[in-house]
Amino acid sequence: MSVSTFKRVFKKHYQQSPIKWFQNQRLEYAAYLLKKEKRKSSEIFDLVGYENHSNFIKAFKNKFGVTPKKLS
Numbered sequence: 001m002s003v004s005t006f007k008r009v010f011k012k013h014y015q016q017s018p019i020k021w022f023q024n025q026r027l028e029y030a031a032y033l034l035k036k037e038k039r040k041s042s043e044i045f046d047l048v049g050y051e052n053h054s055n056f057i058k059a060f061k062n063k064f065g066v067t068p069k070k071l072s
Contacts, residue, residue, distance in 0.1 A: 027063045030056070034071050041068035 026048040045056035
């Protein structure tokens with residue numbers, strides 16, 4: 001299967017691109033770590049695949065409407 005075919009089939013099943021799906025999974029895991037494990041965003045941004053803490057906060061706020069600090 002070609003990459004473009006994979007992306008097309010993936011989007012058909014999940015209604016979003018593979019990259020967007022993966023980003024959402026990382027942010028959902030981050031929310032879990034914040035709420036259930038009581039971890040701080042400064043501890044987990046690297047665990048969920050972000051190189052920069054400010055980019056993590058921005059992506060998190062775009063998805064959930066609040067900063068990681070306000071969610072925890």
